[in-house]
Amino acid sequence: MKIVTTIDEVRAQVKEWRAQGLSVGLVPTMGYLHEGHASLIDASHSGNDRTVVSDFVNPMQFGPSEDLESYPRDIEHDAALAEAHGCDLIFHPEPSEMYNKGFSSFVDMTVLTQELCGLSRPVHFRGVCTVVSKLFNIVKPDRAYFGKKDAQQLAVIKHMVDDLNIDIEIVGCPIIRESDGLAKSSRNTYLNADERKAALVLSQAIRLGSDMVKNGEKNCSAVIEAMKKHINDEPLARIDYVKIVDFATMQQITMLDRPALCAIAVFIGKTRLIDNFFTEDVIG
Numbered sequence: 001m002k003i004v005t006t007i008d009e010v011r012a013q014v015k016e017w018r019a020q021g022l023s024v025g026l027v028p029t030m031g032y033l034h035e036g037h038a039s040l041i042d043a044s045h046s047g048n049d050r051t052v053v054s055d056f057v058n059p060m061q062f063g064p065s066e067d068l069e070s071y072p073r074d075i076e077h078d079a080a081l082a083e084a085h086g087c088d089l090i091f092h093p094e095p096s097e098m099y100n101k102g103f104s105s106f107v108d109m110t111v112l113t114q115e116l117c118g119l120s121r122p123v124h125f126r127g128v129c130t131v132v133s134k135l136f137n138i139v140k141p142d143r144a145y146f147g148k149k150d151a152q153q154l155a156v157i158k159h160m161v162d163d164l165n166i167d168i169e170i171v172g173c174p175i176i177r178e179s180d181g182l183a184k185s186s187r188n189t190y191l192n193a194d195e196r197k198a199a200l201v202l203s204q205a206i207r208l209g210s211d212m213v214k215n216g217e218k219n220c221s222a223v224i225e226a227m228k229k230h231i232n233d234e235p236l237a238r239i240d241y242v243k244i245v246d247f248a249t250m251q252q253i254t255m256l257d258r259p260a261l262c263a264i265a266v267f268i269g270k271t272r273l274i275d276n277f278f279t280e281d282v283i284g
């Protein structure tokens with residue numbers, strides 16, 4: 001496995017692979033890799049001849065008061081995990097490599113980005129779309145792999161690929177959880193011992209809501225209110241949102257009469273965590 005830091009190095013390596021007739025998978029990450037990322041690398045490794053992992057904390061998707069400077073970074077750890085799961089190349093650029101002086105071109109989106117995380121993080125998805133489209137242009141993979149934990153991001157990326165006629169297959173992969181249910185996240189490292197226990201309220205609320213849907217509840221308000229009540233019973237939790245939306249449009253719905261996403265964002269102390277479930281996964 002190689003670690004490279006420049007766009008030219010990535011392109012040269014991919015060109016060599018293409019000359020050999022090899023397929024290429026891409027796993028975009030912000031580093032500090034965990035088992036969730038490992039599952040994406042596994043999926044790419046099994047579905048492609050070669051796998052590229054981008055390891056880049058993208059400043060463009062952080063707002064002014066968010067955790068860009070404190071976001072965890074550990075390239076040595078990332079390299080060991082990625083190599084163990086079949087990665088062939090890590091792209092680990094500096095921000096100046098991705099955004100040259102005077103950079104002023106952006107990929108933006110309406111509708112899908114105006115709900116859920118887009119409401120409380122208004123610059124986030126412009127940053128995501130811009131950096132992912134750049135990575136697609138740099139690597140030109142056959143397939144790219146994203147986790148379903150970031151469900152809105154997955155929907156946005158799929159929509160962007162369709163809108164811009166990008167010839168890449170987008171693969172969504174299941175949420176990977178800790179043994180006690182907490183969804184894997186690089187931000188889990190921010191939690192102290194008490195907050196770590198309190199954070200279980202997210203997966204508990206997700207299980208509560210999914211059980212209600214599985215048992216036949218169709219009224220979105222009933223599911224949402226039950227989940228909110230459970231979260232509010234935890235003193236260290238503060239709800240950002242609990243919503244059920246049409247997965248195709250990210251617009252809120254009142255009845256479960258179509259494929260839907262139930263998504264939550266909750267602050268545990270100062271740390272914002274997300275979780276979700278897809279009604280299709282619950283109902284079957």
